[in-house]
Amino acid sequence: MKKIEAIIKPFKLDDLKEGLGELGITGMTISEVKGFGRQKGHTEIYRGAEYVVDFIPKIKVETVVKTEMVDMVIEKILSSVQTGSIGDGKIFVTPIDKVCRIRTGETDEDAI
Amino acid sequence: MKKTAWALALLLIIPTIAFGGEEVIEITSTTNKEAIDLLQTNLNYVWTLIAACLVFFMQAGFAMVESGFTRAKSAVNIMMKNLMDFSMGSVAFWAVGFAIMFGTNKTGWFGTDGFFLSGWGGPDSDPWVLAFWMFQCVFAATAATIVSGAMAERTKFTGYLVYSFMVCAFIYPVFGSWAWGSLLNGSGWLEGMGFIDFAGSTVVHSIGGWAALAGAIVLGPRLGKYGKKGEVRAIPGHNIPMAAIGVFILWLGWFGFNPGSTTTGDSSIAMIFVTTNLSAACGAIFAMFTSWLMFKKPDIGMSLNGALAGLVGITAGCANVSPTSATIIGAVSGILVVISVVVIDRMHIDDPVGAVSVHGVCGAWGTLAAGLFNMGGPTIKILTTQLIGIGAAFVWSFGVAFILFKIIDMTIGLRISKEDELMGVDVTEHGTHAYNDFQTIN
Numbered sequence: 001m002k003k004i005e006a007i008i009k010p011f012k013l014d015d016l017k018e019g020l021g022e023l024g025i026t027g028m029t030i031s032e033v034k035g036f037g038r039q040k041g042h043t044e045i046y047r048g049a050e051y052v053v054d055f056i057p058k059i060k061v062e063t064v065v066k067t068e069m070v071d072m073v074i075e076k077i078l079s080s081v082q083t084g085s086i087g088d089g090k091i092f093v094t095p096i097d098k099v100c101r102i103r104t105g106e107t108d109e110d111a112i
Numbered sequence: 113m114k115k116t117a118w119a120l121a122l123l124l125i126i127p128t129i130a131f132g133g134e135e136v137i138e139i140t141s142t143t144n145k146e147a148i149d150l151l152q153t154n155l156n157y158v159w160t161l162i163a164a165c166l167v168f169f170m171q172a173g174f175a176m177v178e179s180g181f182t183r184a185k186s187a188v189n190i191m192m193k194n195l196m197d198f199s200m201g202s203v204a205f206w207a208v209g210f211a212i213m214f215g216t217n218k219t220g221w222f223g224t225d226g227f228f229l230s231g232w233g234g235p236d237s238d239p240w241v242l243a244f245w246m247f248q249c250v251f252a253a254t255a256a257t258i259v260s261g262a263m264a265e266r267t268k269f270t271g272y273l274v275y276s277f278m279v280c281a282f283i284y285p286v287f288g289s290w291a292w293g294s295l296l297n298g299s300g301w302l303e304g305m306g307f308i309d310f311a312g313s314t315v316v317h318s319i320g321g322w323a324a325l326a327g328a329i330v331l332g333p334r335l336g337k338y339g340k341k342g343e344v345r346a347i348p349g350h351n352i353p354m355a356a357i358g359v360f361i362l363w364l365g366w367f368g369f370n371p372g373s374t375t376t377g378d379s380s381i382a383m384i385f386v387t388t389n390l391s392a393a394c395g396a397i398f399a400m401f402t403s404w405l406m407f408k409k410p411d412i413g414m415s416l417n418g419a420l421a422g423l424v425g426i427t428a429g430c431a432n433v434s435p436t437s438a439t440i441i442g443a444v445s446g447i448l449v450v451i452s453v454v455v456i457d458r459m460h461i462d463d464p465v466g467a468v469s470v471h472g473v474c475g476a477w478g479t480l481a482a483g484l485f486n487m488g489g490p491t492i493k494i495l496t497t498q499l500i501g502i503g504a505a506f507v508w509s510f511g512v513a514f515i516l517f518k519i520i521d522m523t524i525g526l527r528i529s530k531e532d533e534l535m536g537v538d539v540t541e542h543g544t545h546a547y548n549d550f551q552t553i554n
Contacts, residue, residue: 044346045346045407045408045409045411046346046347046348046349046411046413047346047411047413047414047453047457047466048344048403048406048407048411048414048450048453048454048457049344049345049346049457050346051345051346051348
């Protein structure tokens with residue numbers, strides 16, 4: 001099992017949710033985060049004082065899937081979310097040791 | 113015939129029963145005049161007290177503006193300060209301030225009787241002193257609450273309470289007695305010279321603004337406001353819509369502040385409504401354009417401050433300048449406030465809401481403008497008197513407030529510690545958050 005972490009532009013969340021739904025992905029967790037990569041910040045002005053906003057608001061989507069599905073999921077995320085402009089985000093894949101469904105006690109692949 | 117007779121009898125009996133046994137008041141021109149005068153007096157009471165309600169509501173406006181322009185972690189503290197400014201101010205003005213400002217004033221420098229509203233003779237006596245006190249009380253509280261914005265986010269609450277009481281008990285009323293004492297039982301040296309300040313550009317706003325300046329200087333800037341190389345860093349407010357609502361409430365309240373100062377229910381209030389509104393509008397417009405030119409984008413904070421600047425600027429002359437003059441006074445206020453905010457920031461005096469610029473600087477401008485645009489003609493004497501009043505207000509308010517803040521700083525302490533400031537003054541001074549369900553990142 002692998003965890004897929006996708007950091008995406010906030011307005012792309014609905015597209016991503018629909019795309020993953022098409023693959024049969026039934027669960028995910030999102031958080032509101034801020035970040036930057038090679039996309040630099042921009043300057044804003046408040047009462048005559050300039051300030052640099054480095055951290056841009058993003059959404060982080062986490063979902064745990066069967067190892068065989070990873071490439072398909074990455075492909076789907078790219079096609080749903082990619083805009084081609086700077087700041088599209090990144091996808092990270094990490095191994096998962098164990099999963100457990102709290103309601104029933106099912107573990108591992110039965111739980112995702 | 114019978115029905116008519118009965119109707120006639122009834123018509124005659126009823127008034128006789130109703131008025132039977134009462135004095136018959138002869139209708140003469142004298143009694144008629146007395147009745148009309150009584151009606152006018154009652155109207156004066158009603159107008160003055162409605163205006164007092166509008167000015168009271170400005171406290172909500174100040175609270176919204178100050179909170180909107182500061183961070184979420186200071187919102188509880190700002191609300192407490194605003195609540196106490198009005199509450200302690202009311203008590204201070206009742207106990208001491210009103211007597212100093214409007215009591216019998218033999219020297220021309222301060223009043224000496226009327227403490228604890230002793231000027232009221234009890235329930236069977238003339239209640240005008242009560243209505244007048246109420247109206248003046250909300251004005252005093254306005255001067256006090258101007259300061260809380262400039263001292264936001266880093267002031268020790270106990271220190272602030274001491275100051276708040278002293279403003280309405282002493283600083284505000286003493287200067288007020290010089291300019292407005294004769295509105296009741298007093299008589300001041302400044303008004304004796306013909307000083308024009310109809311609703312208080314100087315008496316209320318500059319007094320508040322210069323005390324705010326003293327507070328901001330004694331306190332020092334918020335942590336991180338000015339960088340190591342001396343650059344000015346932005347600390348953005350947490351709720352711009354809140355600040356905007358605050359400005360609208362203040363604008364509404366000012367329709368009590370300026371026209372209410374007639375304390376008379378007559379048609380003279382019409383022109384005052386107009387001058388007030390036009391000055392506010394031009395203040396907002398010209399502040400917006402000035403900020404647009406200076407910062408390449410029209411700035412909401414500056415535009416909001418501009419409306420307030422226009423209101424402060426017209427407060428002195430609202431009854432003796434024309435509507436056209438009011439547009440110019442407002443426009444200059446709008447330009448002045450933007451420049452003033454930038455200059456004060458460059459001097460490394462941290463004023464989170466622009467209180468010094470809006471109330472101090474534009475209060476002085478408004479007082480001068482009342483002389484310059486006087487419909488009877490600006491004379492050298494008038495202009496000199498205005499300048500003397502402006503100067504006296506600065507020396508008195510800034511001087512006394514500075515000394516007071518220094519004393520507070522050296523005794524109970526005026527500024528919170530560095531660690532407390534990083535945690536947030538809400539938690540350290542009041543043990544709670546303003547937005548308990550929200551995660552605020554700072």
